[in-house]
Amino acid sequence: MSGPLKDLLAERARAAEPPRLDVGAVIESGNARLRRRRIALGTGTAGAVLAVMWAGSLVSTSETESDPGRLQPAAAAFADRQVTYALGSTIHYGDQRMDVAPYEVSTFVQTDSGFVFTDKAGEVVVTDGEATD
Incomplete structure (x- = not known):
C-alpha cells in the first residue's frame, strides 16, 4: 500500500465516529422475539394436545356407542395379586x-x-x- 493511501485511510479512520449501539434496545428486541416464540410454541402445543384429546374422545365414544352389546375382554389370569x-x-x-x-x-x-x-x-x-x- 502506498504511503499517501495509508495516510488517507488512517486520517479517515481517526475522524470516524464510533457506531451508536443501543445495547438495551438490542436486548429488548431479543427478549421480545423469545417471548413471541415461547407463546407460539405454547399455543401450538396446547392446540395439538386438545386435538388429540378431542380425537380420542370421538374414538372412544364411537366404539362404545357403535356396539352396546359387545363383549368385554376376559379378566387376565394373573390379575389378582396373591402371595x-x-x-x-x-x-x-x-x-x-x-x-x-x-x-x-x-x-x-x-x-x-x-x-x-x-x-x-x-x-x-x-x-x-x-x-x-
Missing part, C-alpha cells in the same frame, strides 16, 4: 404351583399374563402356568 414366591423350579402363586423345570428360578416378576423369570444362568423365561417359553 407369590419361588423355590427351586416351582413358582407358588396363592394355592397354585407351577413347575418350570428344567429352569431354576433366580428372580421373577408377576404380570397380568403370567410370570417372567430369570434362571441361575441369567436366561429370561416367560410362563403362563401351562407353557414355558
Whole structure:
C-alpha cells in the first residue's frame, strides 16, 4: 500500500465516529422475539394436545356407542395379586404351583399374563402356568 493511501485511510479512520449501539434496545428486541416464540410454541402445543384429546374422545365414544352389546375382554389370569414366591423350579402363586423345570428360578416378576423369570444362568423365561417359553 502506498504511503499517501495509508495516510488517507488512517486520517479517515481517526475522524470516524464510533457506531451508536443501543445495547438495551438490542436486548429488548431479543427478549421480545423469545417471548413471541415461547407463546407460539405454547399455543401450538396446547392446540395439538386438545386435538388429540378431542380425537380420542370421538374414538372412544364411537366404539362404545357403535356396539352396546359387545363383549368385554376376559379378566387376565394373573390379575389378582396373591402371595407369590419361588423355590427351586416351582413358582407358588396363592394355592397354585407351577413347575418350570428344567429352569431354576433366580428372580421373577408377576404380570397380568403370567410370570417372567430369570434362571441361575441369567436366561429370561416367560410362563403362563401351562407353557414355558
